[in-house]
Amino acid sequence: MNRDKRNAKFISPYIGVEPLQGASGPIGRNKNTQGGGRLQGAGFDFQKDISGCGLTGLISKDKKRLSGSHIVKSLCLMNDRGNGLGAGYAAYGIYPDFKDFYAFHVMYDDPSIRFTAEDLLKSNYHIEKIEEIPTSPVKAIPISPLLVRYFIKPLKEKLAGGIEEADFVVNTVMKINSEIDGAYVFSSGKNMGAFKGVGNPKDIADFFRIDEYEGYIWTAHTRFPTNTPGWWGGAHPFTLLDWSIVHNGEISSYGINKRYLEMYGYKLSLLTDTEVVAYLLDLLIRRHGLDIGAACTALAAPFWKNIDAMDGAQKEAVTALRLAYGSALLNGPFSILFGHSRGLVGINDRIKLRPLVAATKDAMVYMASEESAIREICPKPDRVWAPRAGEPVVVELKD
Amino acid sequence: MFKSLAPPEYLATIDQVKCIRCKRCIQNCGWSVYSWGGDKVVIDTQKCVKCLRCYHYCPEEAIEINDNPVKFKNNAYWGFNHIRNLKRQSETGGIPLTGMGSDQPYTILFDHLLIDACQVTNPSIDPLREPMELRTYLGKKPSSVEFEKGGGKPKLKTKMPPQIKLSMPVIFSPMSFGSISLNAQKVLAIAAKECGILMNTGEGGLHEDLLPYKDSIIVQVASGRFGVNPDYLNAGVAVEIKIGQGAKPGIGGHLPGEKIPLEVARARMIPVGTDALSPAPQHDIYSIEDLRQLIYAIKEATNYKPVSVKIAAVHNVAAIASGVVRAGADIIYLDGFRGGTGAAPAIIRDHLGIPIEHAIAAVDDRLRQEGIRNEASIIAAGGIRSSADAAKAIALGADSVAIATAALITMGCTVCGKCYTGNCSWGITTQRPELTARLDPEIYAERLINLVHAWEHELKEILGALGINAIESLRGNRERLRGIGLDAETLDILGVKPAGR
Numbered sequence: 001m002n003r004d005k006r007n008a009k010f011i012s013p014y015i016g017v018e019p020l021q022g023a024s025g026p027i028g029r030n031k032n033t034q035g036g037g038r039l040q041g042a043g044f045d046f047q048k049d050i051s052g053c054g055l056t057g058l059i060s061k062d063k064k065r066l067s068g069s070h071i072v073k074s075l076c077l078m079n080d081r082g083n084g085l086g087a088g089y090a091a092y093g094i095y096p097d098f099k100d101f102y103a104f105h106v107m108y109d110d111p112s113i114r115f116t117a118e119d120l121l122k123s124n125y126h127i128e129k130i131e132e133i134p135t136s137p138v139k140a141i142p143i144s145p146l147l148v149r150y151f152i153k154p155l156k157e158k159l160a161g162g163i164e165e166a167d168f169v170v171n172t173v174m175k176i177n178s179e180i181d182g183a184y185v186f187s188s189g190k191n192m193g194a195f196k197g198v199g200n201p202k203d204i205a206d207f208f209r210i211d212e213y214e215g216y217i218w219t220a221h222t223r224f225p226t227n228t229p230g231w232w233g234g235a236h237p238f239t240l241l242d243w244s245i246v247h248n249g250e251i252s253s254y255g256i257n258k259r260y261l262e263m264y265g266y267k268l269s270l271l272t273d274t275e276v277v278a279y280l281l282d283l284l285i286r287r288h289g290l291d292i293g294a295a296c297t298a299l300a301a302p303f304w305k306n307i308d309a310m311d312g313a314q315k316e317a318v319t320a321l322r323l324a325y326g327s328a329l330l331n332g333p334f335s336i337l338f339g340h341s342r343g344l345v346g347i348n349d350r351i352k353l354r355p356l357v358a359a360t361k362d363a364m365v366y367m368a369s370e371e372s373a374i375r376e377i378c379p380k381p382d383r384v385w386a387p388r389a390g391e392p393v394v395v396e397l398k399d
Numbered sequence: 400m401f402k403s404l405a406p407p408e409y410l411a412t413i414d415q416v417k418c419i420r421c422k423r424c425i426q427n428c429g430w431s432v433y434s435w436g437g438d439k440v441v442i443d444t445q446k447c448v449k450c451l452r453c454y455h456y457c458p459e460e461a462i463e464i465n466d467n468p469v470k471f472k473n474n475a476y477w478g479f480n481h482i483r484n485l486k487r488q489s490e491t492g493g494i495p496l497t498g499m500g501s502d503q504p505y506t507i508l509f510d511h512l513l514i515d516a517c518q519v520t521n522p523s524i525d526p527l528r529e530p531m532e533l534r535t536y537l538g539k540k541p542s543s544v545e546f547e548k549g550g551g552k553p554k555l556k557t558k559m560p561p562q563i564k565l566s567m568p569v570i571f572s573p574m575s576f577g578s579i580s581l582n583a584q585k586v587l588a589i590a591a592k593e594c595g596i597l598m599n600t601g602e603g604g605l606h607e608d609l610l611p612y613k614d615s616i617i618v619q620v621a622s623g624r625f626g627v628n629p630d631y632l633n634a635g636v637a638v639e640i641k642i643g644q645g646a647k648p649g650i651g652g653h654l655p656g657e658k659i660p661l662e663v664a665r666a667r668m669i670p671v672g673t674d675a676l677s678p679a680p681q682h683d684i685y686s687i688e689d690l691r692q693l694i695y696a697i698k699e700a701t702n703y704k705p706v707s708v709k710i711a712a713v714h715n716v717a718a719i720a721s722g723v724v725r726a727g728a729d730i731i732y733l734d735g736f737r738g739g740t741g742a743a744p745a746i747i748r749d750h751l752g753i754p755i756e757h758a759i760a761a762v763d764d765r766l767r768q769e770g771i772r773n774e775a776s777i778i779a780a781g782g783i784r785s786s787a788d789a790a791k792a793i794a795l796g797a798d799s800v801a802i803a804t805a806a807l808i809t810m811g812c813t814v815c816g817k818c819y820t821g822n823c824s825w826g827i828t829t830q831r832p833e834l835t836a837r838l839d840p841e842i843y844a845e846r847l848i849n850l851v852h853a854w855e856h857e858l859k860e861i862l863g864a865l866g867i868n869a870i871e872s873l874r875g876n877r878e879r880l881r882g883i884g885l886d887a888e889t890l891d892i893l894g895v896k897p898a899g900r
Binding site: 249250252253254255256258259260262263264288289290291293294301303304305313314316317319320321322323324325326327329331332333350351353 | 520524529536541542543545553557767773865866868872873875877878879
């Protein structure tokens, strides 16, 4: 028996391939073994909710509010990363006058549905303000859903049973999105908002008058969906409470991520894989109390060989995260920016199958699919780097 | 003598021109099909089981074993085995025994499921060039983890339940010393240790020769309680309580006295030559609350090693599994109706239970609905024939699969199904010393190790094609399976879309 040879990496595992002269293959050397094609029995059926994309984000650590025109300019440089079937923006710090209220952005396929959703909101929330989201006519966007925003706060008596306010809001979002056909809450955080739809980055920006908003964190996304229906809700960012996600890639582990989230009452109804990221962050950080670093470790876990090389306490911690959160592991190619009320995080998949570049300039941090998208709005950054696979870039606002 | 009216299943013939009278066939056949007639080999074909030992050892390829062409009149309803078994029963008044898993033509769901692959939008991953992780941990997982608050490096606050580390999600199913030979158990033990996986003693006790492999062994406690004592419980990495077996749900193990020589008797702590017939139920487990008591009694006796509970896949398996998990099991071992056996009544094996594919889907769904999927690992067994079956079982929701028949095939087994006779010519399911001596543990372990490594490569290829690089992203990921030729209800139970959707 020569087990060393069997374990050697350079030996082909394929039966029927003649081993190199002098190298006795691990399997090929048994003369009784039957030959077989390597892909025998593999089935090729392909249908999944996927999209290629471009993304960009920026954060002012000292909370200087910037007009949306910067992020629009950055995103528009990457027009050829999208195909005009979806673009969107998320911004933090845009509603200072209503910062204590949950800002619900809701799209209605048909104006009549509005009343069903509003009945639900009115019976559960104090509503500070209702208005249609301001838009401008854009030639390339001849039709759009009815877009309404609400500044609301759960009624005190509704929380009497001891339910956390955030859980109550999440339940409302889940209920509207999964039960009221034709209504979709696409933004539900405080002092932040998402704006998205079917169209080019520039057209969507003009439509939503993005340059009129001022925020200290911005993320943006242009979409290249390959076979998901081109509906407004399918564009990025995906949000829940303060979480907003823009994502380039495909969550190949979607099936198990979805079933895992369903165990905790999340309803996945948006026909795309990106929403699992928003809900996983909500579960791990808000409900399970992990910090952002630990959550990123769970979602893009280090390889076992690297964990094995860690010191005692760290190894124990990371092993526990992988064991407990195996079903939350995000697998497949992705680069993700996620914004939240306290900062911005960029992260890649475990082997960096999608691009992500980061840069700093004074108190500003930029992250984007392409370096050019950063230089378009920050020509001379202090530092530019490509974050390593699975290693998050965590930026927090100064207090 | 009265000639049986049940015709032989097989016809063994020797080409007398080719035969050189070397008598190797006589020596090799465990069933005494061949004997020396003075000038040539004489054949008693009634005894032949088509294990092909003689065929492989005939240097002249003079031997041919064919299905008996003499059949009863062809009948689509009264099959050959129906008529033959009726004749055998009329002659003996007994229950026809059989070995291995059911060979009846029920639908094989694994063969109606296809696995996804990447094209363009997500890159497939090359397992020869990129890391690809199959490592699996068996045991209860916390639903969340907590860290000590305060600066510095993260320090774990949650106390992790005990885990069993596997290099890949394939282990060996329980097969007792008695049902198989000690050499066959050694093959399993050597391979399990070398490959970083597990073997399982079955209910036959633990022979001292296996002690060097104890870190790769699960010890089993079944209704016969053979060989169970505190040392035995503490010898392995986990203890398994066997409630049922897929091949014979609802009945206990059968080990005929012919297979109980001194060594087996010692390991089982029973007299030589007595039939070891395990009781159908465990007589201290008549209910789920009794099971809980035994689980915790074993945990107390072993300083809280993981406890696995093995149940057969029966109609109400999901509810039973939920109860087992709530009773405190760290691992639930599901055995489908195709699962193998050393000896079982054919009528039981072929007509009781449900397929493992349904059972995995139903149990995984139920544990998720109840929010307790993390409380126990699922091992799926009962007819895993290839790494593709393993991948499909894992995608349906299993943490690991267990294989037995596939492992025995590497030792020479041809799935002839006559394990219960104790005459296995390959030295596997026999205790006859002249037969067991044929199975050199070192040599055959090499073949079994080859098999495990081959499946490891294949599983990595499948993950790579799926564009994922860790087995946990396949586990329960039914989105990557599609069904072909399955009705809507079956697809619904499996949680799988039809191909084309």
